Amino acid sequence: xxxxxxxxxxxxxxxxxxxxxxxxxxxxxxxxxxxxxxxxxxxxxxxxxxxxxxxxxxxxxxxxxxxxxxxxxxxxxxxxxxxxxxxxxxxxxxxxxxxxxxxxxxxxxxxxxxxxxxxxxxxxxxxxxxxxxxxxxxxx
Amino acid sequence: xxxxxxxxxxxxxxxxxxxxxxxxxxxxxxxxxxxxxxxxxxxxxxxxxxxxxxxxxxxxxxxxxxxxxxxxxxxxxxxxxxxxxxxxxxxxxxxxxxxxxxxxxxxxxxxxxxxxxxxxxxxxxxxxxxxxxxxxxxxxxxxxxxxxxxxxxxxxxxxxxxx
Numbered sequence: 113x114x115x116x117x118x119x120x121x122x123x124x125x126x127x128x129x130x131x132x133x134x135x136x137x138x139x140x141x142x143x144x145x146x147x148x149x150x151x152x153x154x155x156x157x158x159x160x161x162x163x164x165x166x167x168x169x170x171x172x173x174x175x176x177x178x179x180x181x182x183x184x185x186x187x188x189x190x191x192x193x194x195x196x197x198x199x200x201x202x203x204x205x206x207x208x209x210x211x212x213x214x215x216x217x218x219x220x221x222x223x224x225x226x227x228x229x230x231x232x233x234x235x236x237x238x239x240x241x242x243x244x245x246x247x248x249x250x251x252x
Numbered sequence: 253x254x255x256x257x258x259x260x261x262x263x264x265x266x267x268x269x270x271x272x273x274x275x276x277x278x279x280x281x282x283x284x285x286x287x288x289x290x291x292x293x294x295x296x297x298x299x300x301x302x303x304x305x306x307x308x309x310x311x312x313x314x315x316x317x318x319x320x321x322x323x324x325x326x327x328x329x330x331x332x333x334x335x336x337x338x339x340x341x342x343x344x345x346x347x348x349x350x351x352x353x354x355x356x357x358x359x360x361x362x363x364x365x366x367x368x369x370x371x372x373x374x375x376x377x378x379x380x381x382x383x384x385x386x387x388x389x390x391x392x393x394x395x396x397x398x399x400x401x402x403x404x405x406x407x408x409x410x411x412x413x414x415x
Contacts, residue, residue, distance in 0.1 A: 159373070159374055162373055163370065163373045163374060166369060166373055191354070191358060194355055194358055194359070195358050195359075195361075195362050198358065198359040198362040198363065199362045199366060202362060202363050202366045202367075203366060205335070206366070206367075206370060209331055210327070210328050210331040210332065210335075211328060211370070211374070212327075213327055214328065214374055215374070245355070
């Protein structure tokens with residue numbers, strides 16, 4: 113029923129880092145104190161939190177679905193990983209270069225640290241994608 | 253003698269792989285007419301979308317109020333148009349060389365889905381169908397573009413089995 117993907121330890125390490133980052137993000141955004149919004153109650157922060165909620169729902173779904181695809185439908189794992197990597201890069205570029213004038217994250221230490229650690233997630237996902245795309249064909 | 257055989261084997265392997273991956277030999281795949289039709293639609297749609305942006309930016313279209321552009325949507329459109337153009341160029345290059353097309357198509361698909369979600373969440377309050385019919389036409393037909401990208405991703409025939 114379940115396949116053994118036979119991937120390197122490097123892949124599992126990258127996947128662990130990516131999972132740890134995603135769970136930290138979920139925890140951070142779900143436990144933001146309410147007074148943060150009361151202090152900074154402006155439209156930009158509200159709209160940003162709305163966007164963050166939509167993104168976190170997608171992250172939660174991806175966290176649940178990914179192990180299933182990796183162990184059950186390994187053939188499609190590389191496409192799914194590339195899609196997730198592309199999405200992570202797209203939202204990073206969006207936040208840094210495209211939506212700078214539109215969105216504003218609440219001033220909180222945890223959120224700031226999560227935002228600054230986003231390149232680590234991108235690097236982990238990139239390493240996972242590279243391993244899945246360029247791995248030897250015989251293991252398929 | 254043994255070394256000579258080994259060398260010949262190495263050279264033939266290298267040349268064999270080289271000709272498989274990079275040459276325009278006889279082993280290329282001819283894409284179906286459906287693929288070519290949908291691919292043309294994708295190019296046309298994206299080019300019209302980019303052109304429309306430049307027309308709006310140059311104040312050549314009536315009906316776009318300044319408040320709408322002052323909300324930050326102008327800078328967002330500017331960056332999106334540039335990124336879309338880069339992705340479209342990459343898609344055409346990979347389609348021409350028939351190498352890595354599926355990955356670029358997937359990246360473009362994810363990018364378009366992400367921008368559609370962003371627009372829906374951030375700018376839904378500013379978008380009214382009757383106010384800006386040109387933009388509305390493209391926002392309404394965007395799912396068609398996403399479906400076309402997904403379709404092309406599925407029906408594309410790879411030269412390399414590993415791709």
